[in-house]
Amino acid sequence: MSKVHLNRRQFLGGLAAAPLIAVSATATYATLIAPHNYEVTETDIFIGDLPERFEGFRITQLTDVHHSRIVGLTEVQRVVDLANRTKPDLMVLTGDYTTTYRRFIDPCAEVLGGLTASEGVWAVLGNHDHYTDPELTTRALVRNHIPVLNNANTRIRRGPDAIQLAGIDDWSWNGTDWVRAFYGLDRKVPLVLLSHQPTVLDFDEAQAASLILSGHTHGGQIKLPFIGAPARFATMDLKYASGLFRKGQTQLYVSRGTGVIGLPVRFGVRPEIAVLRLRRG
Numbered sequence: 001m002s003k004v005h006l007n008r009r010q011f012l013g014g015l016a017a018a019p020l021i022a023v024s025a026t027a028t029y030a031t032l033i034a035p036h037n038y039e040v041t042e043t044d045i046f047i048g049d050l051p052e053r054f055e056g057f058r059i060t061q062l063t064d065v066h067h068s069r070i071v072g073l074t075e076v077q078r079v080v081d082l083a084n085r086t087k088p089d090l091m092v093l094t095g096d097y098t099t100t101y102r103r104f105i106d107p108c109a110e111v112l113g114g115l116t117a118s119e120g121v122w123a124v125l126g127n128h129d130h131y132t133d134p135e136l137t138t139r140a141l142v143r144n145h146i147p148v149l150n151n152a153n154t155r156i157r158r159g160p161d162a163i164q165l166a167g168i169d170d171w172s173w174n175g176t177d178w179v180r181a182f183y184g185l186d187r188k189v190p191l192v193l194l195s196h197q198p199t200v201l202d203f204d205e206a207q208a209a210s211l212i213l214s215g216h217t218h219g220g221q222i223k224l225p226f227i228g229a230p231a232r233f234a235t236m237d238l239k240y241a242s243g244l245f246r247k248g249q250t251q252l253y254v255s256r257g258t259g260v261i262g263l264p265v266r267f268g269v270r271p272e273i274a275v276l277r278l279r280r281g
């Protein structure tokens with residue numbers, strides 16, 4: 001076996017290059033791999049008064065798709081395929097389908113139209129859908145068989161049993177109308193609330209919900225060791241950044257979402273397709 005001998009200059013040159021190689025490898029990972037390294041998570045949500053026929057009922061949540069110049073349709077299609085593979089009873093979309101430009105709305109909604117679930121696919125709008133065009137976004141989703149619960153609710157039935165599903169318009173655009181969203185609800189029947197922004201957990205009205213499903217934070221999008229999310233890419237309020245929270249009888253699940261904004265970068269925060277399994281007890 002032949003040996004390679006380095007002289008002192010070559011050795012020191014190699015040492016000097018090491019940090020550069022590490023930085024460029026990290027940058028390559030953060031831009032080319034991490035934003036598309038989707039994780040399908042499955043979380044049990046225990047609800048005291050869940051009707052018997054809804055034991056094990058599975059909800060797949062997609063959020064913050066952000067179809068844009070930096071999140072292509074191929075990625076949106078991958079997300080749709082992964083979500084369909086979870087074979088949920090219900091699919092919910094919690095906003096931010098695009099980021100800024102109207103031209104991305106129709107193609108994104110068409111691909112999302114490929115989502116399937118036995119109890120249907122339901123949506124709410126996010127803050128970026130208000131920047132882009134809320135009416136156009138709503139029409140495009142509805143045209144692709146995705147009803148938008150914009151301060152509205154519906155009921156999912158299994159024989160004589162039911163759960164309720166409500167959606168609230170994005171809080172930061174003053175569109176939130178709790179009275180309309182909860183009109184006609186039965187306080188004795190469990191309620192799942194879709195709200196793009198997780199901050200609604202702190203509102204008294206939200207305590208009527210057994211479970212709130214939110215996105216918006218992207219989990220911080222970038223999380224550095226020991227520092228956390230310094231840039232706060234997704235939001236100024238990362239109080240409920242990702243995962244499961246509880247206030248009284250109300251639980252909140254915040255998904256890290258699948259897309260990116262600002263820079264085409266994720267680091268330390270994998271994109272997520274969340275599956276919530278409802279359990280009695």
Ligand SMILES: [Fe+2]
Pocket residue numbers: 064066096126128216217218234261
């Ligand atoms: Fe977002």
